[in-house]
Amino acid sequence: MSTTFLPCGVYHENYKQDHAWWQTKFIKSKMFLLFITLFFIIPWISDSYSLSICNQIGYTILGALGVQLLIGFCGQVTLGHAAFLAVGAYVSTLLVLEFPWPAVFVELGLAYPLSIFIAAIAAGLWCVLFGLPSARVKGFYLILTTMAAQFITVDFIITQYISQIGGRGQAFSLPPGTIKVGPWVIDSDVKVYYMMIVLTIICVVGVVNLLRSRVGRAWVAIRDNDISAEVMGINIIKYKLLAFFVAGFIGGIAGAVWISNLAAISPEHFPWFWSLWLVGVILIGGVGSIHGTIFGSIFMVVVMEALQMAVIPLADTYPKLLMDFLFIKEAAFGLAICGFLIFEPNGLAYRWWQIKNYFNLWPFSY
Amino acid sequence: MNQKKVLFGFYVLLLSVMLVAGFVSSAAAVDKPAAAVAAKPINIGALNDMTGATSDVGRDYALGIAEAIHYVNDTGGINGKMIKLHQFDYGYRVPEALTKYKLFQRLGCVAVLGWGTGDTEALSPTVTKDKMPYISASYSGHLTDPKKTPYNLFFATDYSTNARAAITAWFDKKWPKHMDYGKRKPRFACSYMFASPYCSAPIKAIKDQATILGFDIGPDQDVSLFAIDTKSQVLALKEFKADLVWHGNTTMSVSATLRDAYSLGLGADHIINNWGFDENLPKMAAKAAEGAMGAAVCAFFGENVPGMDKVVAYAKKYNPGIPADKRLIRTIQAWGDVLILREALIRADKAGKLDGESILKLGFETMNNYEIGLGAPPITFTATDHRVAGAVPIYEIKDGKFKLVEKVDLKSRWPEKWAKEWIGW
Numbered sequence: 001m002s003t004t005f006l007p008c009g010v011y012h013e014n015y016k017q018d019h020a021w022w023q024t025k026f027i028k029s030k031m032f033l034l035f036i037t038l039f040f041i042i043p044w045i046s047d048s049y050s051l052s053i054c055n056q057i058g059y060t061i062l063g064a065l066g067v068q069l070l071i072g073f074c075g076q077v078t079l080g081h082a083a084f085l086a087v088g089a090y091v092s093t094l095l096v097l098e099f100p101w102p103a104v105f106v107e108l109g110l111a112y113p114l115s116i117f118i119a120a121i122a123a124g125l126w127c128v129l130f131g132l133p134s135a136r137v138k139g140f141y142l143i144l145t146t147m148a149a150q151f152i153t154v155d156f157i158i159t160q161y162i163s164q165i166g167g168r169g170q171a172f173s174l175p176p177g178t179i180k181v182g183p184w185v186i187d188s189d190v191k192v193y194y195m196m197i198v199l200t201i202i203c204v205v206g207v208v209n210l211l212r213s214r215v216g217r218a219w220v221a222i223r224d225n226d227i228s229a230e231v232m233g234i235n236i237i238k239y240k241l242l243a244f245f246v247a248g249f250i251g252g253i254a255g256a257v258w259i260s261n262l263a264a265i266s267p268e269h270f271p272w273f274w275s276l277w278l279v280g281v282i283l284i285g286g287v288g289s290i291h292g293t294i295f296g297s298i299f300m301v302v303v304m305e306a307l308q309m310a311v312i313p314l315a316d317t318y319p320k321l322l323m324d325f326l327f328i329k330e331a332a333f334g335l336a337i338c339g340f341l342i343f344e345p346n347g348l349a350y351r352w353w354q355i356k357n358y359f360n361l362w363p364f365s366y
Numbered sequence: 367m368n369q370k371k372v373l374f375g376f377y378v379l380l381l382s383v384m385l386v387a388g389f390v391s392s393a394a395a396v397d398k399p400a401a402a403v404a405a406k407p408i409n410i411g412a413l414n415d416m417t418g419a420t421s422d423v424g425r426d427y428a429l430g431i432a433e434a435i436h437y438v439n440d441t442g443g444i445n446g447k448m449i450k451l452h453q454f455d456y457g458y459r460v461p462e463a464l465t466k467y468k469l470f471q472r473l474g475c476v477a478v479l480g481w482g483t484g485d486t487e488a489l490s491p492t493v494t495k496d497k498m499p500y501i502s503a504s505y506s507g508h509l510t511d512p513k514k515t516p517y518n519l520f521f522a523t524d525y526s527t528n529a530r531a532a533i534t535a536w537f538d539k540k541w542p543k544h545m546d547y548g549k550r551k552p553r554f555a556c557s558y559m560f561a562s563p564y565c566s567a568p569i570k571a572i573k574d575q576a577t578i579l580g581f582d583i584g585p586d587q588d589v590s591l592f593a594i595d596t597k598s599q600v601l602a603l604k605e606f607k608a609d610l611v612w613h614g615n616t617t618m619s620v621s622a623t624l625r626d627a628y629s630l631g632l633g634a635d636h637i638i639n640n641w642g643f644d645e646n647l648p649k650m651a652a653k654a655a656e657g658a659m660g661a662a663v664c665a666f667f668g669e670n671v672p673g674m675d676k677v678v679a680y681a682k683k684y685n686p687g688i689p690a691d692k693r694l695i696r697t698i699q700a701w702g703d704v705l706i707l708r709e710a711l712i713r714a715d716k717a718g719k720l721d722g723e724s725i726l727k728l729g730f731e732t733m734n735n736y737e738i739g740l741g742a743p744p745i746t747f748t749a750t751d752h753r754v755a756g757a758v759p760i761y762e763i764k765d766g767k768f769k770l771v772e773k774v775d776l777k778s779r780w781p782e783k784w785a786k787e788w789i790g791w
Contacts, residue, residue, distance in 0.1 A: 264487050266488075268561065312473075
């Protein structure tokens with residue numbers, strides 16, 4: 001699906017060129033424009049609300065990336081990914097609030113960035129723990145074990161024990177100024193946006209590169225047929241657990257970054273519905289496609305918000321529309337999934353691929 | 367194949383129309399704040415829970431908010447300016463609340479009528495930074511200290527004050543009649559959803575009060591807001607031989623716990639936080655609710671108090687499909703929050719400033735024993751204390767009706783602690 005049709009006159013003479021990220025000047029220009037858009041135009045033209053939508057998209061991409069890796073590339077269905085986001089968020093929060101960092105770390109603003117890294121490792125290892133059953137079970141049985149991750153992690157361990165640390169009750173408060181990256185205090189939507197965009201790009205690039213490697217090929221082989229993969233000499237348990245680790249690692253980053261957008265954190269932030277939502281994102285975006293993760297996230301967040309903005313003017317005539325919007329939103333989510341599964345099972349990524357190729361081959365697209 | 371194409375085309379068209387409409391209206395909304403100053407309506411945001419974990423009490427509150435805003439507009443608005451209400455159901459989801467808050471800012475709202483403790487506390491530093499008055503249905507004690515949360519306000523006594531008052535009323539009125547009175551300490555335990563910031567907000571305060579009064583405190587019981595079976599928790603309370611149980615959930619799960627306590631013969635008395643104590647409780651728990659005590663922060667729906675006639679009339683006018691006997695104290699609570707916001711807006715507007723800081727300083731914090739009627743206490747906000755009152759009426763359910771047991775005045779009884787220790791938690 002990621003095949004790119006090269007324009008006439010562009011030849012690859014070695015593997016380096018063949019595996020290059022951006023293979024033509026045109027693509028490089030497009031990427032440069034994308035960079036300008038992401039780093040300058042969007043922050044410049046957006047108000048606080050639009051930036052909060054962008055941040056939500058970033059959070060959704062980071063959350064769904066792990067789900068995509070597990071379901072789309074390794075064939076391990078997960079329905080409890082919000083648990084690993086929660087682990088990341090809580091580990092990072094606890095490290096920032098409770099850990100006795102040396103003064104120099106705090107002054108240099110290193111405490112939070114380090115906490116993100118530690119939180120990601122913790123979430124990765126936690127994810128491996130719930131991935132262990134994948135050595136023995138698959139399909140529906142694996143779904144149940146991943147669902148258990150949600151209930152054991154969020155509803156039991158975090159709610160009953162982790163939340164009690166410090167004696168505050170259930171919510172950890174993150175007063176303004178707590179989250180600091182280097183000299184910058186992350187206290188506005190635009191700062192969260194920059195942090196989110198940088199980490200999202202790093203994670204996407206990391207995952208794409210992993211998928212281009214021996215590890216990625218092993219994952220795809222396991223997804224396509226685990227018995228054949230084993231026959232070919234792939235250690236399927238090792239690679240499955242590695243997939244769980246990477247998925248949890250990225251989920252941990254998502255959770256740890258998301259706390260910078262919140263002023264308090266409680267188990268309510270990580271409901272089971274969010275795990276379902278992330279699966280919905282990759283179904284709509286396209287299973288087995290990194291583009292799909294991004295498109296699905298944008299679709300799910302932007303369309304829902306646009307739908308809401310479309311409802312607001314109608315509310316003058318039908319005031320109850322605003323109050324009933326949540327019903328509309330949930331119904332739209334369900335309908336979108338049904339619609340995509342029936343009419344476009346390959347998701348938005350496939351449409352994007354078709355559109356791109358249409359223009360690449362134009363005017364001889366037949 | 368053709369049918370597939372047509373359907374796909376329709377889907378794309380629908381999506382495009384939706385997106386265009388969304389962006390057009392959002393662009394229009396961006397222009398609003400600048401233009402919406404003069405005689406244009408005053409935008410107010412409202413976050414309500416009609417579908418989430420607290421919807422058992424949230425629906426009635428949401429109806430009350432809309433009806434009260436109609437009343438304000440029908441009676442002259444804010445010095446002639448009408449209020450435009452942007453009311454959303456956020457399903458008790460904190461991330462949804464954060465996004466909606468940003469939307470309220472974009473829509474040019476000058477104040478927000480909020481709902482749950484989780485989102486209100488999560489938004490608190492943001493509303494402080496934005497200087498946005500946030501009048502919530504969460505009466506968490508954490509929101510009463512202006513040093514930490516200056517822009518969080520509500521018309522009622524806070525959960526911690528209510529919990530302290532309820533346990534004190536039981537200690538004053540019920541414990542002396544117990545056969546073990548004078549022989550041992552009374553035994554006390556709490557039953558609530560640990561994960562919910564609303565339920566856990568007054569835990570520290572009520573245990574502090576229990577210690578002051580000399581209770582033995584037993585293990586907390588985790589009861590979900592969605593619980594319909596609580597037998598294991600009730601059996602644990604029975605093992606502890608609790609004399610008194612405080613319930614921190616909303617009406618639906620509290621009634622489930624009361625029913626199980628009754629059927630398993632727990633033998634303890636019950637005190638209940640105000641969001642679990644309403645007209646539905648005796649209906650749902652029947653005999654099991656008899657003798658349960660709780661704080662009511664205002665009059666129950668239809669009670670004979672000043673201002674109730676308007677509440678009843680507006681409920682009938684705007685929601686005629688819901689009979690009066692189905693309406694709850696939640697409607698009155700909604701009116702309470704709207705009425706203090708109206709007064710604050712009127713005062714700030716008279717001073718010629720309708721920005722957040724003026725609404726707080728020239729509006730709310732100038733209220734001194736301001737009467738809103740509806741059985742609510744006279745409202746006083748100062749720059750150093752956002753607890754509206756120190757006296758809490760405690761009711762008991764007798765024959766399915768609410769009877770006043772005692773008005774516990776914590777402020778007079780523990781003046782030192784009230785002034786110096788008990789603020790903000």
